[in-house]
Amino acid sequence: MAKALRIKFQPPLAITLLILGFFVFLPMLSAFEYSIRTPLTGGYGWTHYIWAVTEEDFLHYILRSMWLAGVTVLITLFVLVPTMTWLHLSNSKVRGLIDGLSLLPLVIPVVAFAVGAQISFPEFVQNTVLELPFLYFVLALPYAYRSLDIGLNSIPLKTITEAARSAGANWLRTITSVIIPVIRGSVMATIALTFALSLGEYTLTVLLHWDTFPTWVTYVAQDNILGAIAISMMSLIIPFLILTVITLFVPERTIQGRK
Amino acid sequence: MSSKSLSLKNISKRFGNVNALDNFNLEVGVGELVALLGPSGCGKTTALRVVAGLEHQDAGTVLVADKNISDVPAHKRNMGMVFQAYSLFPNLTVEENVAFGLQMRKVSKHLRLKKAHELLDLVGLDSQSKRFTHQLSGGQQQRVALARALAFEPEILLLDEPLSALDAQVRVNLREEIRRLQISLGTTTLFVTHDQEEAMAISDRVGVMNNGVLEQIDTPDALYNKPASSFVASFVGTMNRIPAHISNGMVEIFGSKVVALKRGNESGKVHALIRPESISVVATTTQGNAKVLTRSFMGASSNIICQTADGTIVQSLMTSASTGDLLPGSSVQLRILSSEVLVANV
Numbered sequence: 211m212a213k214a215l216r217i218k219f220q221p222p223l224a225i226t227l228l229i230l231g232f233f234v235f236l237p238m239l240s241a242f243e244y245s246i247r248t249p250l251t252g253g254y255g256w257t258h259y260i261w262a263v264t265e266e267d268f269l270h271y272i273l274r275s276m277w278l279a280g281v282t283v284l285i286t287l288f289v290l291v292p293t294m295t296w297l298h299l300s301n302s303k304v305r306g307l308i309d310g311l312s313l314l315p316l317v318i319p320v321v322a323f324a325v326g327a328q329i330s331f332p333e334f335v336q337n338t339v340l341e342l343p344f345l346y347f348v349l350a351l352p353y354a355y356r357s358l359d360i361g362l363n364s365i366p367l368k369t370i371t372e373a374a375r376s377a378g379a380n381w382l383r384t385i386t387s388v389i390i391p392v393i394r395g396s397v398m399a400t401i402a403l404t405f406a407l408s409l410g411e412y413t414l415t416v417l418l419h420w421d422t423f424p425t426w427v428t429y430v431a432q433d434n435i436l437g438a439i440a441i442s443m444m445s446l447i448i449p450f451l452i453l454t455v456i457t458l459f460v461p462e463r464t465i466q467g468r469k
Numbered sequence: 470m471s472s473k474s475l476s477l478k479n480i481s482k483r484f485g486n487v488n489a490l491d492n493f494n495l496e497v498g499v500g501e502l503v504a505l506l507g508p509s510g511c512g513k514t515t516a517l518r519v520v521a522g523l524e525h526q527d528a529g530t531v532l533v534a535d536k537n538i539s540d541v542p543a544h545k546r547n548m549g550m551v552f553q554a555y556s557l558f559p560n561l562t563v564e565e566n567v568a569f570g571l572q573m574r575k576v577s578k579h580l581r582l583k584k585a586h587e588l589l590d591l592v593g594l595d596s597q598s599k600r601f602t603h604q605l606s607g608g609q610q611q612r613v614a615l616a617r618a619l620a621f622e623p624e625i626l627l628l629d630e631p632l633s634a635l636d637a638q639v640r641v642n643l644r645e646e647i648r649r650l651q652i653s654l655g656t657t658t659l660f661v662t663h664d665q666e667e668a669m670a671i672s673d674r675v676g677v678m679n680n681g682v683l684e685q686i687d688t689p690d691a692l693y694n695k696p697a698s699s700f701v702a703s704f705v706g707t708m709n710r711i712p713a714h715i716s717n718g719m720v721e722i723f724g725s726k727v728v729a730l731k732r733g734n735e736s737g738k739v740h741a742l743i744r745p746e747s748i749s750v751v752a753t754t755t756q757g758n759a760k761v762l763t764r765s766f767m768g769a770s771s772n773i774i775c776q777t778a779d780g781t782i783v784q785s786l787m788t789s790a791s792t793g794d795l796l797p798g799s800s801v802q803l804r805i806l807s808s809e810v811l812v813a814n815v
Contacts (some may be wrong), residue, residue: 247532366554373522373556376627377617378573387572391560 238446245439258440261426267426268441270449274339275423279449281343281406286354286404287397289347292316292381295389298362307381312355315348324417339420348407353403361396402453409449418466473534473624475520475645478797480529481683482515489515490526491681499569500655503686504668507678508704513628513661516678520659521627522546535622539807544573549656553630555610557602563613564589564598570621581620590618591650609640611751615647619654626651629659632667645669665705669693677701699813702742709748710781713741715812721757723802728809742811745786749804750775750795757800759783763793775801 248255263267299304315323321431335341360458370392374384390397412424423445431438475497482490487767489512497503506512518524520531522543532541538546542722549570557566562752564585589595592612602610611631618626632640648671653660662668669689670676676686677700685697696702703710713720716736720729722743727737750761750773759775762782771792773785783803795801 267611352684365559366556369552369554369556370558372521372543373550373614373617374558374569376521376523376546376550377570378544378621379569380542380544383573386558388558391556394560418810 215440223425225465230415238443241439242443245436245443247436248438251259256463259433259444260438260444261434262441262444265430265437271421271426272445274410274421276449276452277341278346278422281340282346282350282408283342283401283404284349286350288401290358290400291353291385291397294358294362295367295385298367309355309359312351313446316352319415321350321417324414328418334349339416342411342415343408345418346411347415348413349411350404350407350448354400355409357396357399357403364396365392398457401456405453406449409445424439448452471498472655475625475657476532476535477520478530478532478682479518479524480516480519480531482512482519482524488681490519493681493683495528495676496688497657497659497681499657500659501673502658504583504660504662504672504675505678506662506705506777509637509663511678512681513656513663513678513683515607517627517629517659517661519548520625521548528733533645547621547623548625548627549621550629551611551618551621551631552613553633554600555607555614555634557610557613557617559602561602561635562598563594563600563605566602566613567598567620567754569617574621581767584620585616586601587611588620591619592616592646603630606639607635611635611643612646615650619650619656623656624625626658628658628662630662633662635665641669647671657687675705677704677780678703696811697740699742702811702813707745707784707786708789709743709745711743711777711781711783711814712741712779712815713739715739720810722805722810722811725805727805727807727811730754731808738815739812740815742813743805745772745784747805747807748783748785749806750785750787750792751792751802751804753800753802755800757802761795761797761799761801763797764792771795775803779801 245258246254248257254256284317296302297308324345327348331341331344335344349451367389370388371384374388375381379387405459410424412428415422416425427441427445430441472549472587475495477493477495480493483490487510491512493512493516495505495516497502502759505516507513513707515524519526522538522541526539530537532538532548546596552700555645558569561569564582567579567588569583571584576584586595586598589598592615594609594612594616597605597613602613605613631647632643635643644667647706651671652655660668662670672689674686675689676690677684677692679700685692685701686701687695687697692701692705694762713722714737715729718729719726720741722741729741733776747754750759759777762776763772763775765772765773766789769789771787773787773792773795775783775785777783785803
């Protein structure tokens with residue numbers, strides 16, 4: 211940690227961060243500035259934020275989107291971690307194929323994907339909102355896959371897996387007690403990417419006629435655009451805070467090790 | 470200690486077209502340390518991995534104390550293993566690494582940490598118990614790996630070239646430490662290495678493997694002095710192969726007739742297999758039977774490389790005190806010191 215804080219000033223790094231800040235934070239700051247305007251009285255205030263949190267559907271939709279995102283994260287970890295561990299350990303030829311397949315959600319139009327994927331589900335899944343996490347999982351696959359892939363490539367996976375097994379750990383314990391903690395950074399990135407993508411997903415949700423937080427924001431925006439921007443700001447800040455809290459509370463032990 | 474005997478019966482294992490193990494048999498007694506020695510790709514690591522349950526044999530059985538464990542998964546075999554590559558869990562401290570096997574066996578935290586400290590004390594690293602593994606040297610990491618493998622009192626200890634990534638001095642120290650621990654704990658141990666000095670130094674018996682087959686298994690002394698095959702003779706230690714004639718069970722070498730230990734033809738051309746220490750080199754002012762090519766000083770002993778009149782290169786190992794006048798280019802007389810030699814077909 212101490213080392214990380216002693217990074218020297220490097221002009222290329224500073225310029226990159228400046229450009230990144232310009233493209234990422236300037237639009238966010240502008241949106242924030244816009245959302246705290248009070249056109250009727252002039253100046254700034256929290257009017258729209260107060261309006262948003264007192265809207266009776268606000269809590270309902272934000273909670274719904276969050277638990278759907280949570281289920282998506284669980285599906286992603288449950289499916290991807292064991293599968294990718296197996297792919298890395300077996301050196302199977304299908305790994306290249308699956309690498310390519312994992313990119314398909316980026317090129318398949320959401321309309322085609324939504325309809326095609328939905329009809330492949332059993333009817334009892336189609337009829338509930340629980341179909342969304344499975345579809346969000348597919349949409350997040352290109353990012354989640356690559357994030358875990360980097361983590362698994364960076365460790366001596368075969369040796370530590372065999373060491374764990376010979377010390378008495380079954381496959382489940384090997385994955386939960388050894389592999390996931392060792393690639394914690396990648397797992398956290400996967401959780402963050404999947405959670406954020408699921409929370410903000412709009413197109414597919416609308417196509418399948420479900421209502422979640424993003425669709426509700428669009429609906430609200432028709433009557434109160436400033437209120438909708440305030441809600442959007444909160445939808446950015448709330449997951450950010452949640453992920454920050456998760457990161458802080460998970461013991462900080464990565465492959466480099468920490469005191 | 471709950472050490473048990475190990476037995477491999479008729480084990481065969483193929484990888485594609487490669488026969489890694491071919492009808493392989495091995496017996497390791499309770500508390501014995503047996504090394505498997507051989508060149509790369511001879512199947513020694515495969516044999517170890519079959520015992521550990523990390524590979525499954527195509528045929529044959531693995532028995533521990535006469536109980537067939539061929540289909541028991543790796544995590545239920547109760548075997549400690551130390552790997553060639555550093556295999557410690559980087560997210561755990563040293564003591565947590567050592568206690569890992571006990572944690573998997575649901576031993577209480579208090580007891581497993583107590584045991585971990587006992588083992589760390591045995592390998593001289595108790596003071597490092599709170600450190601993370603990246604803060605240790607290679608030798609220390611392998612010591613921790615050894616402590617981890619022994620902490621849950623395994624029935625068999627498996628060592629897969631645990632010293633090959635270490636510096637020469639650390640290797641020598643650690644191999645002695647492994648032997649000391651193995652004897653004091655009485656753990657049945659199978660040790661795989663390609664380093665013959667390592668194998669000979671610490672093993673009760675050494676098995677020499679070639680092409681998936683156990684060529685010979687014997688005490689280090691017997692393996693060196695009575696090799697069962699030409700391969701073992703050449704692989705273990707240094708061996709001169711000197712062209713000679715055999716007739717009536719006698720071989721003539723450097724003008725002396727010695728008894729041939731039968732390994733090759735009964736008569737005609739053969740190769741006499743002679744250790745460097747069984748050949749003496751004496752400087753001569755007259756026409757000798759060889760010339761000195763090089764003399765390498767190695768402290769107490771010196772290595773003399775000579776060439777005979779027919780072009781054969783002969784290596785001799787002598788005490789340095791008697792080699793002072795053996796300068797490169799000087800004429801010398803070679804003599805055989807043993808009364809019997811192994812012979813191999815040309």
